[in-house]
Every structure is written in structure tokens, then in C-alpha cells.
Amino acid sequence: MEHQRDVRLLPKAHLHLHFTGAMRPATLHELAAKHGLHLPEALVSETPPQLRATDERGWFRFQRLYDTARSVLRDEEDIRRLVHEVAEDELADGSRWLEIQVDPTSYAPRLGGLTPTLELILDAVAEAEAATGVGIRVLVAANRMKHPLDARTLARLAVRFADRGVIGFGLSNDERRGLARDFDRAFAIAREGGLLAAPHGGELAGPSSVRDCLDDLGAGRVGHGVRAAEDPRLMARLAAEGVVCEVCPASNVALGVYERPEDVPLRRLFEAGVRIALGADDPLLFGSRLAAQYRLARERLGFSDEELAELARHSLRGARMPEERRGRLLAEVDAWLASGPLPAPAGEPDRGVGAGVR
Template identity: 35%
Template sequence: MSLSELPKLELHLHLEGAAPPAFIRGLAKEKSVDLSGIFREDGSYAYRDFVHFLSVYEAATSVLKSPEDYARLVTAVLEESAAHGVVYCETFVSPDFCGGSDVGAWREYLHAMQDAADRAEAQHGIILRGIVTCIRHFGPEKAKASARCAAETAGDWITGFGIAGDEGQGKPRDFAYSFDMAREAGLRLTAHAGEWGGPQSVKDALDDLKVERIGHGVRAIEDLALVDRLAEDGITLEVCPGSNVTLGVYPKWDQHPIQKLRERGVKVTVSTDDPPFFHTTMTREYEELERAFGWGAADFHEISQTALAAAFCDEDTKAKIAKRLEDHPHE
């Protein structure tokens, strides 16, 4: 079984965070912007810790200035994902970075990204959907502007709303208004929690934002009553093991709680988060899970089915993806 060829679904991918370093370097050169400080000698992104990672991420994003830049970014990211067997992907996109949360400008960025996604689907068979994401450390007022952009463009392509950024800033309840706005527009909801914040951050996201998925959520393992609640309520975790290990949330792959969560009945999926920053790909995630926990074809198929059930897309799209999964042996 070739793990790279297995059809995969990815529910937790930051669009700018998936930008290949060579793509960002090329764009910086075109625009005569000096970004040399954010790269290592080997050409990869350089950062010390999570907070520094956020500032390097924002520096890399600073050269993405136009709808055309974002169209090129989508093309580069989807080519890379498709090469690792990804057949369906949901990406976090933020109006803060795309037109400064102005609805008119946001529509132009969105149109460009969607066109690029359609071309990639025709060329590589990979389907992309967008989850509008407010940035936690930008504060609740900016989040409302992002939610307005999301509500105005909710539909077949923008299918979800979420929150990312520094978990140390503010509380989920500060963003409840934005989540209510998105919910009323028919968007599905997810929130980053339980990565840097402990189990309480997961409870707060569930109680105050009423989300159906949690981005990361792995630190729920520190509160077994919460783990049981996740299992009973059918909350899906968008788990990014490689990201957690690289950033030091867990010291080693075999100490990551994904297997324990799964054994206790929690719905877990596998994603890369910001793959070039964390030196990972979907293939590498699968290889490490195989090595650390002995996962085989049946486990990976189950993970894909969990992701498919939790995906924020319509039933016709799900049927198309289901067929891709069934076409591949998984015994």
C-alpha cells in the first residue's frame, strides 16, 4: 500500500500557512520585498516558537496583496496537496488578509480563489471549500467584520466559519456575536481550541460558540469527562499531529493522544495545519501514524470516512468524494 496514493481528506489547512516557501520567495522577489529574515539557509521558514511563528506567518502573508496573488497561491497549494493524494480539502481563509474585511474587496478575492480552485479540480481532481476565519488576536470587532464577509458570501464554496490565532488572547464568548451571525447565514462552525489552551478552552468553544468541530482539541485528553462528552455529542476533532509535535505541544509522535482519543470513541481526523512551516505533508502524517500506532489501510479508511461525514460541503459533493474513497482498496 502506497500511503501517498491513498485518497485523503483534509479539514484543517490554513491557506497562507500552506504556501510553499519557494512560492513566497518568488512573490517577494517580484515585488522587491526583502523577506530574507523569515527563511533558514535551506530555504524553509524560520521561527523560534508559536508566537514567533505567528509573526513569521504574517510576514510571509504580507506579499500576498491582490486577488491574483491569492489565485496563484490556491493553485500552488492544491498542486502540492493533490500530489499527496488529497481529494477534498477545506481551507481557512481570512478577510483580514483579503481586502481588509471590506465585503466588496473580499468578493473579488473570493472570485479569484474559487476560479483557481475550479481549475485545480478540473486538472487534479481535488475539491476545495473555504472556511472564513476570524483572527483571535485581532479582537472581537475585527471578527464581526470577518463574519459579515462570511455571511454575505455563504454558499456552495464558502461553507463554514471559524476562529484561529493566539489562543492566549480573549475568550471564546467574546466572539459569540460573530458566530451567531455566521450560524444565521447557514454556515457550519468550527473553532481552534485545546492546542495551547487546556481542556477548558475546548469546553468554552463548545458552550459559548456552539461549534460542531474543534480545530486541534487534543488537550481534551487531560479531562476524561470532556473526552466522553466529545464522544457522546459527536464532536469531530481536526487533529494535526505533526504540527503539535513540531511546536512542542507533545514531545514525540508516540506520545500524541490521537490514538487514545480514538479509542475512547472521539471522532478524529488528520490534517497538516501549516505544512511547510511544520515540515510535513499528508503523506508524512500518515507515515508517522503508521509508525507510531501501527495504523493500516482500515484505520486510514475510517479516518477518511469520519472526515467525510464531518465535511462542510453539500451532499452531492460528499457523494462524489465517497466514490473516490470506495474506488480504493481499504482492507
């Protein structure tokens, strides 16, 4: 019996993954025990927590769980373990290049300050890359809930490490809070320093938040951006300007942005010519990693293998990787497609879309 091509063998880049949210559940539990920390039931359960962030209370619950998970990362060994395990998980999912997002402010008090924290993360990244072969780079992210001056500090720090593995600058947290233009100076600092601007927008807030990312922050990529599908003129602009939207279907459903996987307007964006890089966002809380996003596109949204290959190409073209490496990986995507459907590999089956999609 023939099976569809294994999406884990499809070479791809992962451009939307948060640092703490990339942790394995087992690692979360072991580090909590190591440091004598209590975890709430929602983080102990074998199933992902029920999350709906479309109202303020729901977002607060999501953020509280994320902050609790972040609190288990308390020393150098924890950071190195997380980064190494993330690289292993990326390799297993066919991700050949990862751009992981981190706000070092959150870890700095326990790790000696902002600069030592970022230095440690980048050192761990270099070790994990050497061990696994997965290319890894870092986006430094500011928090929309904090003062814009804090964002400027982070932008200057990110630029200082542009030759050590930092490739971009982001803006995370609830895009319904505050104005993008309040952070325009921080993003100007980052862009002038040669970094990619990649703020969040267009998930919990509508198309106007995507437009603000473009107009006020000079975004070359938009974290999420999925709700641009509600505005045909905005989709046309994204396509014409080649702006990549880092769409994370499982988290869109888990957070209540869309009721069902079938409601995620991935095909509408795709057929409008918008470049899309599928991402897992926070697998720790949403229950599914990168390959599951491709399975969702196939099984719930009707994407053919040819279309999945094109999504992988979008991700590779949107990555900040050396051109020689990009060309090699694009050729490997073509080879995956040319190989024809194969029997399911031994071991773990190529399952459905993952527990995080509800």
C-alpha cells in the same frame, strides 16, 4: 517485496489548512523576489524553522514568520497561483476535498477591500477545482487577537458568500488570549446563516478551551482539539455529539505542544470514539503536508491500514460536501483497503513522516 499501502492513494478530505501556510517554499521565495521583499533566514533555509509556541515569545516568533510569508501575496496573480498550487499538492497527497481557512482582512489592503478579496479567492478556488478535480471550499476565519466587532463583520461577509463556496466560520490565533464567549455573537451570525462553526481550541490551551468552543460558539468542528485527550468526560462528549477534531500532529510537535510524535494522543482520542480529521495546518512552516500526517500515524503511533482508512472516513464524514460525492469517496476508501498492500509506486518513495516532525 510487499509494501504497505501508499497513503497518497487513500482518498481523504483535508479540513485544517491555512491559506498562507499552504504555500510551497519555492513559491514563497519566487514571490518575495518578484516583489523585492527580504525574507529572514528562517524562511530561506531548506529545513523548517525551529518553532516552540508554548510560551508567548515563541508564539510571537511563529506569528511574525507567518505574517512575513503572507506579505508576499500582493496581487491577483499571486492569489491564483497559490490556490492552484495548493490544489495540485492536495491531489498528489490523495486529498479529494479541501476546506481551506482564510482571514481576508490580512490581504484586503492590497486587493481592494474585504469583499473583492474574498471574491478573488473564491474565483481562484473555482478555477483550481475545475483544473484538478479536487473539491475546494472556504472557511472565513476571524482573528482572536482582534476586536470581536471585526469578527462580526467577517461573519456577515461569510454568510453573504455561503452560496459561492464559503461553508464555515473559524477563529484562529493563540487560544490562550481572550475568551471564546467574546466572539459568540459572530458565531451566532455565522450559524444562523447556515455556516459551520469551526473555531480553534485545545492546542496551546487545555481541555477547557475545547469546552468553550462547544458551549460558547456552538462548534461543529474544533480546530486541533487534541488536548481534549486530557479529559475523559470531554472526549465522551465529543464522541457522543459527533464533533470532529481537526488534529494536526506535525504542528503539535513543531510548536512544542508535545515533545515527540509518539506523545501526540491521537490513539487515545481515536479509541475514545472521537472523530478525527488529520490536517497539515501550515506546511510552509512545519515542513509536512497531509499524507505525512497519515504516515506519522502509521509509523510513530502504530495505526494499521484499517485504522488509517477509518481516519480518512472521519475526514470525509466531517466535510461539508455533497452526499453523493461523500458516498463515492467512502466507497473508494473501502476499495483502497480491499486492494491489499502494493509495491511502492515509481517515482518519489512513500517516505517517513516529513521534515516538520522533530
